[in-house]
Amino acid sequence: MFLVVKFLNFRIVTKTLNFQPYIMKKLINKGMQFFFQQRYKRILYFMEHPHEVQSAVLKELIQSTKHTEWGRNHDFKSVKTQADFAERVPIQDYESLKPYIERMMLGESDVLWSGKVKWFAKSSGTTSDKSKYIPVSKTNLKKCHIRGTWDTMNLFYHNRPNARQFECKSLLMGGSLDSFDTYPETLIGDVSAIMIENMPYIGRPFFTPDIEIATMPKFDEKLERMAQITSKEKDMVMIGGVPTWTMVFLDRILELTGKKDMSEVWPDLEVYIHGGVSFEPYREQFHKYFSSGNVQFMEIYNATEGYFAIQNDLNTRDMLLLLDNGIYYEFLPAEEWNKDNPKAIPLSEVEIGKNYAMVISTNSGLWRYVPGDTVMFTSTSPYKIKITGRTKQFVNAFGEEVMVSNTDKALAQTCQSTGTVVLEYTVAPIFLEKQGKGGHEWLIEFEKTPADLKTFNKLLDENLQKINSDYEAKRFKGMALKQLKMRPMPKGTFHKWLKSKGKFGGQHKVPRLANHRKYVDEILDFSSGVAQ
Numbered sequence: 001m002f003l004v005v006k007f008l009n010f011r012i013v014t015k016t017l018n019f020q021p022y023i024m025k026k027l028i029n030k031g032m033q034f035f036f037q038q039r040y041k042r043i044l045y046f047m048e049h050p051h052e053v054q055s056a057v058l059k060e061l062i063q064s065t066k067h068t069e070w071g072r073n074h075d076f077k078s079v080k081t082q083a084d085f086a087e088r089v090p091i092q093d094y095e096s097l098k099p100y101i102e103r104m105m106l107g108e109s110d111v112l113w114s115g116k117v118k119w120f121a122k123s124s125g126t127t128s129d130k131s132k133y134i135p136v137s138k139t140n141l142k143k144c145h146i147r148g149t150w151d152t153m154n155l156f157y158h159n160r161p162n163a164r165q166f167e168c169k170s171l172l173m174g175g176s177l178d179s180f181d182t183y184p185e186t187l188i189g190d191v192s193a194i195m196i197e198n199m200p201y202i203g204r205p206f207f208t209p210d211i212e213i214a215t216m217p218k219f220d221e222k223l224e225r226m227a228q229i230t231s232k233e234k235d236m237v238m239i240g241g242v243p244t245w246t247m248v249f250l251d252r253i254l255e256l257t258g259k260k261d262m263s264e265v266w267p268d269l270e271v272y273i274h275g276g277v278s279f280e281p282y283r284e285q286f287h288k289y290f291s292s293g294n295v296q297f298m299e300i301y302n303a304t305e306g307y308f309a310i311q312n313d314l315n316t317r318d319m320l321l322l323l324d325n326g327i328y329y330e331f332l333p334a335e336e337w338n339k340d341n342p343k344a345i346p347l348s349e350v351e352i353g354k355n356y357a358m359v360i361s362t363n364s365g366l367w368r369y370v371p372g373d374t375v376m377f378t379s380t381s382p383y384k385i386k387i388t389g390r391t392k393q394f395v396n397a398f399g400e401e402v403m404v405s406n407t408d409k410a411l412a413q414t415c416q417s418t419g420t421v422v423l424e425y426t427v428a429p430i431f432l433e434k435q436g437k438g439g440h441e442w443l444i445e446f447e448k449t450p451a452d453l454k455t456f457n458k459l460l461d462e463n464l465q466k467i468n469s470d471y472e473a474k475r476f477k478g479m480a481l482k483q484l485k486m487r488p489m490p491k492g493t494f495h496k497w498l499k500s501k502g503k504f505g506g507q508h509k510v511p512r513l514a515n516h517r518k519y520v521d522e523i524l525d526f527s528s529g530v531a532q
Helices: 002-007 010-017 021-048 050-065 069-073 082-088 094-105 138-159 191-197 201-206 219-230 243-257 280-289 404-418 453-467 469-478 493-500 518-531
Strands: 119-122 133-136 169-172 187-189 236-241 271-274 296-303 306-310 319-321 327-333 355-362 373-380 383-390 421-430 439-448 485-489
Touching: 021 050, 021 138, 050 069, 050 082, 050 327, 050 355, 094 119, 094 133, 119 191, 133 138, 133 191, 138 191, 138 271, 138 296, 138 306, 169 201, 169 219, 187 191, 191 296, 219 243, 236 243, 243 271, 243 280, 243 421, 280 404, 280 421, 296 319, 306 355, 383 404, 404 421, 404 453, 421 493, 421 518, 439 493, 439 518, 453 469, 453 485, 485 518, 493 518
Parallel strands: 119 187, 169 236, 236 271, 271 296, 439 485
Antiparallel strands: 119 133, 296 306, 306 319, 319 383, 327 355, 355 373, 373 383, 421 439
């Protein structure tokens, strides 16, 4: 393996690509196939020995930081077991870690993590007015985020041994990089942009259009530049990005080329790697973009806080939890979410089919931190998950306990039945009035509008009842909840709204569900103002 990696040194790659490029690209891809075969043994090991690996990860995190301010304050020198660790460190949110992070951004060393941290990832969030800045240490960048990227390629080559990622071109729909005078010693950006900026040299000759364009700050200008360049590429084999923004990009490619199908533009495309939001509402539309059937869809779970999971079997829709990338995992059962002192359980105690909020301790200095995502285990041998939503994205105003995974699935089923395509949506409660009942209000932006909106509305409500028994019980004979109210929004509404809040492009996402009406009322007011 060492010889393969040495051979794939960037300087050698760039020189060899100038000499018999077709043959050399073939040889490089063959070398990577061998490299991934050897690397896969590491993945197999943590799949077969999950608890031993997680115990080792925690031990390494503790040993690496016992001299830091955080380590001293929490007596890391005396931590011997997972129970000791849980006893020493309370569950954290961003506000509790923020004072430490701000000092790190000002250049202080040995605060939450060993040494000085240069990179900080700006949390994509959804519509929060205040951004979060997540530390990305050198160790975290190399052994979590970039390792996760290697593992993604590893698992894709394992599923598709004849893959050509290191022979042809790939594109990533990433975010942007920023700098602030307040923090002169730090570099700030979306985690995707930080990863692109620090891309391993071996990947750069196979990346298009280039790193400078991929990290441009103005997303609309970047999208246009990328579309103009890549619409002429003939050997594209991989694209990656959030589905909503990728659809905007692909539509522009089709407009530029005059083609009806992306399979005509990029006939050799092998895989679309997606994450950030559920793929279910968009799956049928992507099948239409790539009607040849040659493109595989692969989900990853790469959050700002860490690279957590990858779809390892392309025939199923769950993801393998990455257990050896510098993250120690714990989980909060649903009944603990709103408690003042919630109790998390270790990986060994999770159960299949239950919702958990993730609790992570990472090699960037996040300690027992709750990023806000909720997951459900589909397997414990190996440990595999699917994302079910966010701890703050649900509707439970009337005891219906509707999660994002419920609404995504109901919407996907309804679109499939009606031949409809949805671009964006959000849901909020309609609260009880003096002489009426409550319900749910859906704002939906259609790519392809249903022939009959009333039929679509009724079918969507019925599908949600089939998926969520609590919602079904509250809807029984309309005694507690009225049929959901669906409002079609003008095309472009959601993206224009995000742009008005400085959240346009990259990893920024529309909040799917809220147990309040802030987002829905904002969007309705915004849409009304635009229309006037």
